[in-house]
Amino acid sequence: MDRTGKFRFFLFVLLMFFCFSKVAFAEETILVLHSYHNGYPWTDAISRGIAKVFDQRDKEVNIYVEYLDAKRASPNRFTLFLENSLRLKYKKKPPDIILCGDDDAFIFMNHAGRRLFPKVPVVFCGVNSRESLTEEIDSLTTGLIERLDIEGTINLALRLFPVTENVAVISDLSLTGMWIINQLRESMKSYEGKVNEINLMGLGPDDLKKSLRELPPQTIILLLLYAQGGEGEYYSPDEILAIIQDATDLPIFSVLEMMIERGTLAGSVLRGEAHGERAAKLAVEILDGKAPSSIPIREDVPVSMGNYTGLKDLKKSLQSLPGDMILFGEPETFFYRHRRLIAINVAITSVLAILVIALLWNDKLLKREVLNLQSETEHLEKLFENSPHGTILINPRGEIMRANRAFLRMFGYGRKDVKGKDVDSLLAKAGDLLRHAQDLTIITGLGGVVSGRESLRLRKDGSLLPVMISGYPLVTKGMYRGSYGIYTDISARKNNEGAIRQHLRAEEIISSLSAALVKEKDFEQTILSSLHDLRLFFRARYMSVFLFDRPDKGRGTAFIRYEGEKEMGRKVFPLTFGETEPLRRTIQSQTVFFLEGKSPFTWDTEEKKQILETTPDETVILLPLLRDEAMAGCVCCVFVREKGNDHEEHISEGLLGIYSLLLGSALSRYETELALEKNLLLLSKTFKETFHLMSRLLEIKDPYTAGHQQKVAYLAKAIAERMELPHNRVEAVFYAALVHDIGKIPVPSSILSKPGRLSEAEFAIIKNHARFGAEILSAINFPWPIADIVLQHHEHVDGTGYPHGLKGDEISLEAKIVCVSDVVEAMSSFRPYRPALGIEEALEEIQKKRQIWFDSRVVDVCLHIFKETGGEFWKEITKSSHNV
Known part of the structure; x- marks a missing residue:
């Protein structure tokens, strides 16, 4: 590479590094503006909720927090100072979005904030009412309204203390306090004539203590907001609660979460952390591209909350509380936490036990019915056995369930020879005869009737017997249960008719083999059947397939169809390493191997030598068998070559090559389907039975x-x-x-x-x-x-x-x-x-x-x-x- 090429490559690497750096260091800037001070419980809870949401972002997020400190000082005194401070801080890098908490921060952002950040979206939370939302709100602003549930809190108090006669209301006279008092006035209209309101609002600490000590019995205390004393001094939540509890033992309820966490009894409250989370999620939607104007302003929903320790000290039954109440400080025992799940499991177990009892009773009734049917069955069996025609009963899978004496005598079988055997495979074996037999089976399987069909069927000794066949489906309650076949011997009439049909031509054999290798489930039986068809076509002494195991095993299996009387000329031999290795080496060196004369391959047993050893006048054709392009074995044909018939030899090689390809593909598919089918059947059966059981459970109820x-x-x-x-x-x-x-x-x-x-x-x-x-x-x-x-x-x-x-x-x-x-x-x-x-x-x-x-x-x-x-x-x- 010359200098120019090196320089271009350096520039390309530098450019790619710069692009990826821009992506890697992309970050978001979030400004959070709180109305109150750091350490105020409501403010801290909102901050936790906001941080929790942004901690889950897949981008780097920088959160900056500013406080107006409105509880301890009037924000109007330093609004201009704060505006200038924010202008200087965020001049170079304005925030991507602003979250403001409570009314003071929202009012600041809606006026001064818009001068500072005119194009930055704003999400507010903790705003006390829709009245705070003026028509000046622009399309870049949305958020959550804080709704104090005074009625819900009073209802909860009356539920816990139903004999209550008075509600003593405590609040300061700050701007927020006055807004809450206005809400109280509307809410108390619902309780006129039910309870009396005692006004303890705007009192200083000393006057408040005195008034609390003079409260009559049957009174509950409703603590709204008390952050400022009569002279404007600040009181923390802990300080005001200590003042109240020091003056009275009456139950205290509050509409603020922070007060319940510090010892008030209960209330319907907004949870600060959850409120902050919801606001932060709205901000995330906007950062991800959603327009603020498409997000409607919503009211957050309060929840019932109680102080577990306070309720326990009052000896209130937890079962009498609302089911959805959140208990602050509740102990996390296993059985208490999972009580509903345990109850459901007990109920399900009881239902299943009832179901088992019902099934056992049903089984008893079923056995009684079986006894009644036995006498009828004996009568029908006598009619079946004494029929002059060969008669069999066949199940839906085509297997023989029963055969009478006439059938056994006609085909030369014993009862054990035919029971459970496929009738088509038993009497037709293969070829056109098998297909014809299967066609008749399909007709009866579809509900049709076969009447008086003439055909040939194989006897046990292999001879063909002309028969007339009739078949009738067995249908009970609309369902196919099988069929019965009637065979009549017509050999006396057919002795002089026809000759045996010629074997299939080459194309027909390939079609048959292809269909069998695709459709048949018994792969080994399919190999033996296909070898039988090929041996007859080639007039070979034997046809074989040698399958190798994995190379590290060094073993194999031989499937052989040969000229023999025992077992219809079929053998399945295990192969040793010494037998498979020469075969593997030979077919790896040549695509097609021709051999005339004695075979160089060795066989370990006399039975193998008797069948597989070749003679000098025999020709051996050996073709590789590939499974997914890997050597899986070979196909072998041993026959006596007819001199001068080179054309037939060419056809034989082509057919064996196609057969080798089909068998390799079928072997790969068979091994894959075998593993999948086993797992899928088990999973499917379990899955479906579970669903139907779940469905039946409701029907029992x-x-x-x-x-x-x-x-x-x-x-x-x-x-x-x-x-x-x-x-x-x-x-x-x-x-x-x-x-x-x-x-x-x-x-x-x-x-x-x-x-x-x-x-x-x-x-x-x-x-x-x-x-x-x-x-x-x-x-x-x-x-x-x-x-x-x-x-x-x-x-x-x-x-x-x-x-x-x-x-x-x-x-x-x-x-x-x-x-x-x-x-x-x-x-x-x-x-x-x-x-x-x-x-x-x-x-x-x-x-x-x-x-x-x-x-x-x-x-x-x-x-x-x-x-x-x-x-x-x-x-x-x-x-x-x-x-x-």
Whole structure:
């Protein structure tokens, strides 16, 4: 490489390093502006939530935090100073996004902040009301509103202390405090005549202590916000709580999370860390390219929270608390943490035990029926045995179950020789005869009748016997159980007819071998059968296939078809290293090996030598057998060459070459399919049985919906297939539909089977079944989103469904399919509270609610299926569900 080339290469490397460096060191700058000071619990909790979200970013994130300190000083005094400070700090590198916490920070950003950072998106949180949001908010601003749940806190207090007569309210008179007091005035209107309000607002510490000591019994204390004393001095949450607890033992409730963490009893609160997380997630969406104007401003939802130690000291039963209450300081014992899961497992085990008892009782009844059938069976057996025609009973796999005396005498077999044998393989062996026999078997297998067909069948000694064959299917309860065949000996009439057909020509043999190697499951039997056909075609003394094991094993197997009387001239020998190694060396050096005269190969046993040793007048053709381009063995043909017949020798070499290629491909496919089939069959059987068992569990609890989930599953699968969904999504629809009501197991049977209209409370319990089902199924690692589909199958397109009121594309297509199928089946079937409405009314209902409740595409496909097939489709689904 000359100097110019080296210089260009250096420039290219330098350019690539610069590009990758820009990518590697890409970073995001986040500015967090808090209204209050560092160390204030609410502010610190929001900071933790924001940091938690950005710690999960796959980019480097720099978070800068500024504080207005509004609790301890008026921010108006240094707003200009803060504005100038921020201008200097972020002049060179403005932040990519700004998060502001609470009203003071939001007001600052909405005015001075827009002068500083006019093009930077802003996400706010902790803003106390929508009244704080003026029309000046631009398209770059969105966020979360803090809603104090005063009513929820008072309701919780009255639930814990139902004899309460007075509510003593404590608050300071700061701007935030006054806003909370205004909210209190609206909330207390709901409690007029129920409890009395005692005003302790705006008091200094000493006056507050005095007033607290004078409170009457049957009073609860509602602590709103107390950060400033009567003269504006700052009090921390710990300090004000110590003042209150030092003055009174009355129960204290609060609307602030930080106060419950420090010892107040309970309240309906916003969790600061979760509030910060939600705001940070909105910021992440904006950083990832979503426009702030497309993100609506939302109110954050409070949660019930209690202080475990305080409730325990009051000796309040934890079972009397709301089920969704968060208990601060709750001990994490194993049984307490997993109590719901343990209860569910106990319930499932009980149901399974009942199922086992029912099965044992059913088995007892079944045995009684068997005894009643034995006498009828004996009578039929006598008729069968004494028939003058050869008669056999065949199972669905084509295996002989019974043969009468006339059949055994006709073909020269004993009973043990024929029982369990494939009738076609036994009486036809191979070739046209076998195909003809298989055709007749297929006819009866499809429910057809074979009457008076003349053909040839093989006797045990190998001779051909002319027979007349009739076959009739055995069908009970609409299911094919097998067939029975009748053979009549017509040899006296056929002694002078026809000669044996000529063997297949070369192309036909290859076709037969190819089909056999693809279709037949018994690979070794297929090799022996194919060698037999080739030996007859080549008029060879023997045909063989030598298969080698892996090279490090040095062993092999010989499959041989030869001229012999014993075992119809077939042998399968194990080969030693000394026998396979010369074969391997020979075929590795030549593509086709011809040998005339005594073979140089050695055989270890006399039986092998007797069959495989060649004579001087015999010719040996040896071809390699490749499996995935690796040596797997060889094909060998030993025959006596006819002089002057070079054309036939050329045909023989070509056919053997094609056979070697087909056998190598079949060997590779056979070994692969053998391993896969074993695993897939076991997995598929276990998987399907598990799903059907889960489906049956609900039917045991609610017999009125027996078959409901199966019919919904078949209809949903038909819709998914018509919509041309991929196979894995069709499977997801089917199995999700099969267990879509599994969440009704925890629902009381009295509600499921109630004949009348459900009350609002009962219907609320029923509506939880989608969530219960999703919780049960989410613990199982399915290859499809089964839990999500079950959770959403009662959601409506217009958002009126449950449990989450999802709309449009928020609902998965699979859940929309299950929803329509569920409604069609439920309306057309009987329920305890109403008769069956019929399939026509069900289809009319989904048509009315098309694109309101139900997805238009799903409805159109469903209606098309019923219009195209009529009632036959629904009858077939009903039949299939009964047979599951």
